[in-house]
Amino acid sequence: MAKGIWVFAEQREGQIKKVTYELLSEGRQMADQLGEELCAVLVGKDVAEMAGSLGEYGADKVLVVENEALENYTTDGYTNAIAELIRQNEPSAFLLGCTVTGRDLAAQLAQRLETGLMTDCTGMEIADGQLVFTRPIYAGKATVRAACPEARPVMATIRPNTFVAVANAKTAEVVKAAVDPGNIRQVIKDIVRQISERPELTEADIVISGGRGIKSPENFKVLEELADVLGGAVGASRAAVDAGWISHSYQVGQTGKTVSPVLYIACGISGAIQHLAGMSSAKCIVAINKDEEANIFNVADYGIVGDIFDIVPVLTEELKKITA
Amino acid sequence: MKYVVLLKQVYDTETKITLDANGTISNSGITLIMNPYDEYAVEEALRLKEKGEGEVTVVSAGGQQVQDALRQALAMGADKAVLVDSEGADLDEYATAIILAKAIENIGFDVILGGFRAIDDGSAQVAGRVAEILKVPVVNVITKLEVEGSQATATREIEGGSEVVEVSLPAVFTAQKGLNEPRYPSMKGIMKAKKKPMDKKTLADLGLDNDQIAARVKPISFSLPEARKAGRVIPGEPGQAAAELAKLLREEAKVI
Numbered sequence: 230m231a232k233g234i235w236v237f238a239e240q241r242e243g244q245i246k247k248v249t250y251e252l253l254s255e256g257r258q259m260a261d262q263l264g265e266e267l268c269a270v271l272v273g274k275d276v277a278e279m280a281g282s283l284g285e286y287g288a289d290k291v292l293v294v295e296n297e298a299l300e301n302y303t304t305d306g307y308t309n310a311i312a313e314l315i316r317q318n319e320p321s322a323f324l325l326g327c328t329v330t331g332r333d334l335a336a337q338l339a340q341r342l343e344t345g346l347m348t349d350c351t352g353m354e355i356a357d358g359q360l361v362f363t364r365p366i367y368a369g370k371a372t373v374r375a376a377c378p379e380a381r382p383v384m385a386t387i388r389p390n391t392f393v394a395v396a397n398a399k400t401a402e403v404v405k406a407a408v409d410p411g412n413i414r415q416v417i418k419d420i421v422r423q424i425s426e427r428p429e430l431t432e433a434d435i436v437i438s439g440g441r442g443i444k445s446p447e448n449f450k451v452l453e454e455l456a457d458v459l460g461g462a463v464g465a466s467r468a469a470v471d472a473g474w475i476s477h478s479y480q481v482g483q484t485g486k487t488v489s490p491v492l493y494i495a496c497g498i499s500g501a502i503q504h505l506a507g508m509s510s511a512k513c514i515v516a517i518n519k520d521e522e523a524n525i526f527n528v529a530d531y532g533i534v535g536d537i538f539d540i541v542p543v544l545t546e547e548l549k550k551i552t553a
Numbered sequence: 554m555k556y557v558v559l560l561k562q563v564y565d566t567e568t569k570i571t572l573d574a575n576g577t578i579s580n581s582g583i584t585l586i587m588n589p590y591d592e593y594a595v596e597e598a599l600r601l602k603e604k605g606e607g608e609v610t611v612v613s614a615g616g617q618q619v620q621d622a623l624r625q626a627l628a629m630g631a632d633k634a635v636l637v638d639s640e641g642a643d644l645d646e647y648a649t650a651i652i653l654a655k656a657i658e659n660i661g662f663d664v665i666l667g668g669f670r671a672i673d674d675g676s677a678q679v680a681g682r683v684a685e686i687l688k689v690p691v692v693n694v695i696t697k698l699e700v701e702g703s704q705a706t707a708t709r710e711i712e713g714g715s716e717v718v719e720v721s722l723p724a725v726f727t728a729q730k731g732l733n734e735p736r737y738p739s740m741k742g743i744m745k746a747k748k749k750p751m752d753k754k755t756l757a758d759l760g761l762d763n764d765q766i767a768a769r770v771k772p773i774s775f776s777l778p779e780a781r782k783a784g785r786v787i788p789g790e791p792g793q794a795a796a797e798l799a800k801l802l803r804e805e806a807k808v809i
Contacts, residue, residue: 329712333693336681345769348676366674370570374773414690415718422714429712477731483672484730492808503566513808530784539791547799
């Protein structure tokens with residue numbers, strides 16, 4: 230009998246990713262309804278000290294896998310270790326954040342375990358006693374509810390910012406598991422990280438994006454100042470990326486990143502359907518654009534028609550006062 | 554060297570999605586294109602081949618209409634195409650990967666490339682699953698690839714940066730935007746493509762029966778989300794409007 234809802238506790242350099250807490254909080258509800266245990270799986274090198282916070286967000290148990298060879302994420306290392314752990318314990322579900330790592334690991338693991346995987350989900354419920362997931366398809370133009378009725382564990386990756394992380398004072402049982410990372414065929418030669426004080430684009434609560442109306446790479450500074458006042462991330466539309474003003478890693482849209490922030494401020498973005506695909510699940514959308522006919526106004530909760538260089542600096546100052 | 558590209562035909566990004574009488578996604582009146590991420594994969598395979606020698610095969614599973622996307626790859630310069638006819642089968646990523654892996658085993662391979670995700674269902678898992686079935690390593694979301702003999706070095710995107718990964722071939726790589734700039738098929742290429750081999754296989758040809766490709770994931774229902782409604786435009790001078798917006802975000806929307 231398969232038992233237990235498992236959550237992948239994604240960490241990087243000693244920090245648990247926020248999406249992990251979101252999954253644990255929602256997973257807690259599901260586990261209670263199904264009468265199952267909620268377990269976090271924490272993998273890496275010297276990671277045990279991070280286990281405590283996982284209990285605070287709802288985990289009954291934390292399975293810790295520590296190994297020198299698991300210091301950096303590799304597809305093989307993590308797949309080998311977690312597949313063995315799953316075979317030993319037979320959980321009924323395994324949930325991951327839909328991050329670069331979560332996506333990579335989930336596909337590999339699902340095939341190793343010959344099970345079903347639903348990716349980039351924006352909803353989770355229990356229907357007829359089984360977990361059912363909602364996922365946007367066709368760039369958010371439709372949604373599908375789907376389940377994996379037979380194979381176990383059912384696997385899903387959940388889009389960051391879908392669920393709210395709720396802390397409660399709880400202590401999880403921490404169990405160290407010795408599993409073998411096996412033969413790792415991906416050899417990491419170099420890791421380059423852009424040093425940024427700002428949150429990860431896909432995880433940020435607030436995203437300030439610039440489009441064609443930004444006009445030059447230097448002008449992104451205006452958006453960065455606003456982002457920094459709000460503790461947000463900076464994004465861009467394809468037009469700004471294709472113009473060479475900012476790197477593709479900032480692109481929001483169908484051929485870029487999908488974001489679900491609480492607040493999305495689109496500055497000088499026309500709102501092409503491919504851009505909307507990447508941000509229309511934001512809770513509140515603000516559009517600032519010179520062209521009052523711009524499509525972005527059709528999806529924005531608040532809009533200002535005007536020049537971003539007149540408006541954004543004032544907005545930054547006003548918000549600085551409010552949030553001070 | 555044998556280069557194989559996993560190719561998917563998808564709905565054009567401008568397509569309006571509707572539901573048919575059965576409540577599933579309607580395929581009437583839609584335009585089909587090659588998944589844009591797969592174009593990067595085709596281009597990369599062609600560039601690798603052009604640096605040395607070898608053969609580029611594009612492979613897909615689906616109905617007969619998928620030939621159009623495969624022909625486009627042939628027109629770009631791929632040498633041959635394999636289409637596994639899976640018309641009528643309810644495939645999920647698990648089943649699709651089994652079919653493609655089987656076809657690839659028959660073709661032979663050193664480098665397998667695919668888009669890191671398809672723009673329709675965006676599931677980003679078939680290529681990884683294919684690697685697992687074929688027991689070869691995968692490197693996902695790459696923006697650079699170099700092949701030296703039987704070694705490959707790829708730069709891949711990670712959150713907040715990039716990493717350089719080395720693997721021995723054969724291996725699977727999935728393409729991210731930025732890997733290259735895909736070429737357009739030339740008129741000559743389009744003419745030549747008409748004569749290039751299009752190998753059509755049935756599931757039975759690959760020795761696959763329905764049990765082996767039984768989908769793990771079952772859709773329950775489809776729906777069209779309610780369109781977002783336009784909110785309000787804040788009037789006034791730039792400074793005034795910006796101040797009003799700040800106030801509304803705080804007091805009305807309560808998002809800051």
